[in-house]
Amino acid sequence: MNLNITNTVSKSTNYKGFLFDLIIYISIMFLVREIYIPKVGFIANGLYWSFTTLIIATWRMKVRNVTWKELGLRKPENLWRTLGVSSIILAATMLSLIAFNILIDLLPFSLGADTSSESAVSKFGNLKGNWGHFFLIIPFILLESMLEELLDRGFLMNWIEKLFSSTSFATVIAVILQAAIFGFRHSNDFSERSITVGIIGLVMGIAYVKFGRNLWPLIIAHCVLNSGSMIGRVID
Template sequence: MNNQKKNPLVNPASQVKPIHALIDLSIFLSVMFLIREVHIEQIGFWGNGLLRSISTVGVATFLLYYRKQSWRDIGLIKPDNIWRMLGIAGITFISTIVCIILYEIISSGPEETTGVVEEITRVVEKSLAFQIFIVIIIWTESLLEELQDRGFSLNRFESLFGNKLISTILAVLIQAVIFGFRHSYDLSDRSITTGMIGLVFGIVYVVSGRNLWPLIIAHVILNSMSIQNHL
């Protein structure tokens, strides 16, 4: 009888052998960072971001298929309850905004917080007039980032460290650091706040049952709020 204590936060379907996780992560992360060196001026910020995400998720899809897995195994499944899904998405979004505002207070002082709130309001109002193809890009990019960061990356790091609670904690932290770093490539306010987003999303993904759809919805809202800076 196997008396080894299992980590209740780990999704058994996502687990692969540590050596296989190491190989998969080596390939996946190499593509993720090397593809960032490709920049096509004509398609702009979001177009290049979409191209990079499609390439990275394409590699992740192949690796999952090779390991006899699918995206369903790591969270791309229909939620059991749509209201619960929307509730988790709302909690994720609000928690993220609160963390960002707290960081602004700590790093810049309370006088800067009003500017953050005004920026959120202005972007939300402006987003109503966006062209439909920009909205499609936002939704697609949000989906792809959740697949590659919370879906593939977090689960593979977890498999790399073994079926223990500490492995889940490390996986959540590492994917958040990578998520923040690849959005800025330095230790800036952007990389820190993006890393905080990755941390909140990673925690919610694990503790809420590993369904990616609430995170995708919250990610869509956050990306919609930031898009005006890149048009």
């Protein structure tokens, strides 16, 4: 992994400022999830949580004079290379998850039960054989996938990296911490699901650094990954 600290955010780092930003951002990220509106369903609530966090991130970026383009939301130089990188990210993600599933029984501790299948029904409805419902909700799933890459790899990772930029391992710390937060946020516990999602975040974080800090290959890979998961629930 390239350990060189990016100058994306600023040349002179305001450590207290970035720490302040992260405290606000992470606090809002988790506190807003305590507000759940049952009548509108999980998808609408999820988008409400993400857009609220997006507003906070954009606000703090404006304070630091940083744009989303600088963090990686910029036009790819080559479409085919972007698709190729997305394919590499997908393959790396799947291989990492397969390896984890093989090694999980060798762990020296027990993990919480993976209830993702049951919770998916309560979140998205019964998708089995229901293609109409799939096409109804998939645009929102793709939008949420994009928002997660903007927020977790684009904003959170860069801000953590800047906070630790006085160390030689700032990028490594940023990749690991954002993946841990990403995994924990999806289950609020230490379980098979949180580790699985954390592994996805870890692969995405490494890919973000290794492939030029452009968010589009990650967004494409994340969208395909989540689409495949939802299709699996339809045909399962």
